[in-house]
Amino acid sequence: MKKYIVSPNPHIHAAVSTRSLMLDVIIALIPALLVSVLFYGLSELLILALSVACCVLLEWAITKWMLKRPSTIGDLSAVVTGLLLAMNLPATTPWYVVVVGAVVAIGVAKMSFGGIGQNPFNPAITGRVFLLISFPAQMTDWTVPQGFLSIPSCLSGVDTVSGATLLGKYAEGGVEAIAGTDYLQTLFFNIGGSAGELSAIALLLGFGYLLVRRVIKPWTTLSIFGSVALVSLIFWLIDPTRFTDPLFNLLTGGLILGACFMATDYVTSPMSTAGQVIYGAGIGLIVMMIRYFGSYPEGVSFAILIMNMVVPLLNNAFHQKKYGRN
Template sequence: MIVSPNPHIHASVSTRSLMLDVIIALCPAVIVSFLYYGLSEIAIMAVSVASCVVLEWAITKYMLKRPSTTGDLSAIVTGILLAMNLPPTCPLWVVFIGALVAIAVAKMTFGGIGQNIFNPAITGRVFLLVSFPTFMTDWTVPAGFISNVDAFSGATLLGQVPVLGALEADKLVGLQTFFRNIGGSAGEISALALLVGWVYLLVRKVIKPWITLSIFATVAVIAAVFHLCDPAQFTGPLFNLLTGGVILGACFMATDYVTSPMSTWGGVIYGFGIGFIVMMIRYFGSYPEGMSFAILLMNMAVPLIDMKFHQRKYGRK
């Protein structure tokens, strides 16, 4: 007979079940990327996931000499997110280096799941972006299982802003972009697919909507204000929401439990910070997008936010 203190039952939710839900939520966007970018994207995904899992397993077993934590599936989530954040033409050895930085540097050095300050997948991506800019900005569109010949190649929508000017760039974004936006990181083809996954996470109560909504609102408001002031120089809200990984980042990367604030209002502030930084980088910085940098910068602020924002306590002012 078991004798232990209360509670005697459990919600039967585990780290593994939560991560499984995230994987399920990522499936629509992953499937879309496979359809449009074909075998090369499947290879990137396979290498990324396998590298992350094997690296975490090897590090826990041979370096930390602890029981393996790969069973919690978080390494798979990191692998999927990393692959989704890379161009579909990325060489596989570069993918492996990204996984190495994500798992070995960003995650395991800090002590593994729950301990890392920076989102592992984004850390991996940013490392590759600054180390291998050529590979990371090669937006050639590989052959997919369904036709994508009408896609631009050479630059992402955001990358075309300096070339075409904000007015012309804005015209390229419409309702159609919401469903299909070829040319960019593999995971951000379909805003719809990403949002379906996000809604799944909300319905399953895996995450709360506040961080994501705060990012969307901040990006939209800042873009609207600047765009109204000078439409020739600043792209509008729709353009900025639908391009450059804002949806992928806001739905799946900024909402990472480990690297986001715990309280509702903390999450709102965190989301505001991400939205603000990404818009400043886009309008005034030298990188065309900036979502990754915005999330990493705000990751650093999370301990401070958590110190300042708490739950409302019962019976206390």
């Protein structure tokens, strides 16, 4: 007689998997990736490929030889980490710096804690912050490789146009240094900075895709934007000759990339709506404190890492609203 499956309910599944969610994140990154590759040329493409290859290979090697358990690279989370790490680096980053970043991101921040789902800190950001501290010169070399298909500077290191980020100019020379910034231009094309920060519009397009596909909820991101706007508004109103205005702070640096794609990482962000709002507000506040008073011009990575530490507490303190228990 033919045998049939007997198992408890539910008998159907939403057909969503870790892999499909990560694939959606990759799709959401495509506009920003396209813009950066089109602008920075082949060198950026090589950095992206190197970063992704290192992350995936490393995760595969660690699961196979160190943890001795089935490989998890099929869930595509290592690809996402690789892409985000590369997007958080200057387009001129030398190849060995990329490799070190990947080792820290996957080897230290992710796999040493047990792999996907276990890491307390965002892997890509941990990698970036390690590089920022270890290779300060290479990590703030905001030069623009020349031409569409320029010789990759990570191989040749020649013929580049130097530039400083708007936040860098502000940190150096105060408000006068950034006078006359065209906000409309920064919205579409913000030259100088990490490769992935180039176009706010491209990043927001990807963020919109993630919302439509219900991959993430908007609360963390909106809370970061709201908190940055509010904190900078207060300071700007107090002294506009010393502090930058809210719009400047929303459109510059790695804020949009960080708020849309890094702070919203499932594993390292709170699970409840209230927790996400507080987490986002904390990130925004720390970003503004670093930008206004810190020694680094930009602080999105540090802010996310610091707030990552608070996540377990937020998960403990805030829970979903229960039915019939209020």
